[in-house]
Amino acid sequence: MRDEYDVIVVGAGPGGSIAARTAAEGCDVLLIEKRQEIGAPVRCAEGAPRDQLLKVSRYIEPDKKWIASEINGIRLNAPDGTMFEITQEMVEQLTGTEGPFGYTLDRKIFDRQLAKDAARAGAHVMVRTRATGLIIEDSHVKGVKLNRLGEDFEVRSKVVIGADGVESQVGRWGGINTTLKLKDIGSCTQYYLENIDVAENVFDFYIGSEIPGGYAWIFPKGRRAANVGLGVLGSKLSAKRPIDYLNEFVAKKCPGGQPVELVMGGTPLSDALKTFVSNGLMLVGDAARHTEPITGSGIPSAIRDGTIAGEVAQKAVHQNDSSVRVLRDYETRWRNSFGRIHWGMYKMKEFIMKLSDDELNRISRVFQGIMPEEASIRGVTMRLLKKDPKLLLTIRHLLF
Numbered sequence: 001m002r003d004e005y006d007v008i009v010v011g012a013g014p015g016g017s018i019a020a021r022t023a024a025e026g027c028d029v030l031l032i033e034k035r036q037e038i039g040a041p042v043r044c045a046e047g048a049p050r051d052q053l054l055k056v057s058r059y060i061e062p063d064k065k066w067i068a069s070e071i072n073g074i075r076l077n078a079p080d081g082t083m084f085e086i087t088q089e090m091v092e093q094l095t096g097t098e099g100p101f102g103y104t105l106d107r108k109i110f111d112r113q114l115a116k117d118a119a120r121a122g123a124h125v126m127v128r129t130r131a132t133g134l135i136i137e138d139s140h141v142k143g144v145k146l147n148r149l150g151e152d153f154e155v156r157s158k159v160v161i162g163a164d165g166v167e168s169q170v171g172r173w174g175g176i177n178t179t180l181k182l183k184d185i186g187s188c189t190q191y192y193l194e195n196i197d198v199a200e201n202v203f204d205f206y207i208g209s210e211i212p213g214g215y216a217w218i219f220p221k222g223r224r225a226a227n228v229g230l231g232v233l234g235s236k237l238s239a240k241r242p243i244d245y246l247n248e249f250v251a252k253k254c255p256g257g258q259p260v261e262l263v264m265g266g267t268p269l270s271d272a273l274k275t276f277v278s279n280g281l282m283l284v285g286d287a288a289r290h291t292e293p294i295t296g297s298g299i300p301s302a303i304r305d306g307t308i309a310g311e312v313a314q315k316a317v318h319q320n321d322s323s324v325r326v327l328r329d330y331e332t333r334w335r336n337s338f339g340r341i342h343w344g345m346y347k348m349k350e351f352i353m354k355l356s357d358d359e360l361n362r363i364s365r366v367f368q369g370i371m372p373e374e375a376s377i378r379g380v381t382m383r384l385l386k387k388d389p390k391l392l393l394t395i396r397h398l399l400f
């Protein structure tokens with residue numbers, strides 16, 4: 001066991017494993033994970049748009065081993081049952097790409113594969129090893145305090161990457177304010193259900209006031225199985241718990257389904273942090289609150305962050321300077337490429353939360369039967385003008 005590395009990555013989720021793999025191309029890397037098994041238990045609905053997943057990392061190639069279902073469309077179900085579908089043809093038209101729109105992953109295999117790849121690239125991986133604090137000298141992070149099987153020890157490094165997920169402590173230990181407001185936390189509960197009638201290649205979303213400030217999902221996982229869950233905004237929680245909403249939803253939509261797994265967890269739905277770097281420290285993925293704030297999808301963003309942070313860590317090690325002056329490059333690259341998009345999504349989330357059931361029903365009615373050739377701002381605007389011009393006024397913020 002060495003007591004010094006160039007880079008220590010805390011957390012072997014997708015963000016941490018990709019950061020470790022990227023940094024390992026030119027540095028000595030230690031990747032630590034508190035759980036005994038990487039990828040389990042799964043706290044995720046495992047859905048990912050293919051384009052986003054592949055675009056964010058040169059390391060990710062579709063692999064049958066971790067693809068549970070290929071997805072060809074998304075259905076949005078309004079409170080009154082009206083539904084409209086975004087088909088693969090529409091996505092192809094919008095993005096100019098071909099192939100399935102997305103996947104339901106098997107994250108037990110996917111996360112483990114990313115960690116294996118990091119190990120093959122040279123990273124030293126330690127499971128059942130928990131970060132308990134940071135070594136900080138002269139306001140500079142110099143390593144991590146660890147506990148493994150009851151034994152405390154310290155490992156020093158030039159750079160620490162905090163990839164410790166939504167409940168991240170690494171940021172707080174390093175002096176970064178990662179506090180989330182209740183209105184920016186999704187409180188999620190999910191069953192993995194077997195023995196249900198489910199559309200095998202479609203993501204289903206259900207919106208409306210029955211699920212306060214959130215939505216329910218059915219993401220198919222192979223034949224007659226699916227992740228069925230929902231998220232409720234923290235600020236809307238009441239005596240009725242997310243599991244109560246979920247049990248009602250399952251009774252209505254998936255009668256007879258057998259819950260083989262129960263998942264509970266939070267997801268950040270916030271605007272970007274003021275900063276997510278400090279001397280010797282970078283935060284990635286959920287720890288940096290970079291999860292997409294409308295849907296709570298955080299796999300692509302964690303991988304994207306891990307890639308950039310891994311590259312910047314390499315640079316800092318080679319320049320022998322891990323001050324915030326050098327690490328800020330990660331933050332600048334993130335803000336230049338995604339900062340505005342993330343901010344726009346956050347504003348959109350705030351807006352969507354205010355839509356009434358009536359407005360959601362009207363939106364669904366307008367877009368029911370939309371054709372691929374209408375999948376553009378112009379096409380959508382024309383459809384609204386024709387079918388419900390008043391609604392265009394209401395939802396113009398979503399379009400322009």
Ligand code: FAD
Pocket residue numbers: 010011012013014015016032033034035039043044045046047048129130131132163164165166169188189190229263264265266267284285286287291296297298299300302
């Ligand atoms: P994580 O995957 O959370 O990994 C963090 C790792 O750090 C964990 O392995 C943890 O054990 C480890 N760790 C934490 N603290 C320590 C410590 N002190 N020492 C050592 N190790 C530590 N996203 C999607 O894209 N699609 C979805 O369909 C989707 N569905 C979701 C459904 C639910 C119910 C929830 C809760 C989330 C969902 N998300 C989804 C969000 C997604 O799971 C996260 O955004 C994603 O996993 C973030 O990756 P990460 O690498 O940042 O963190």
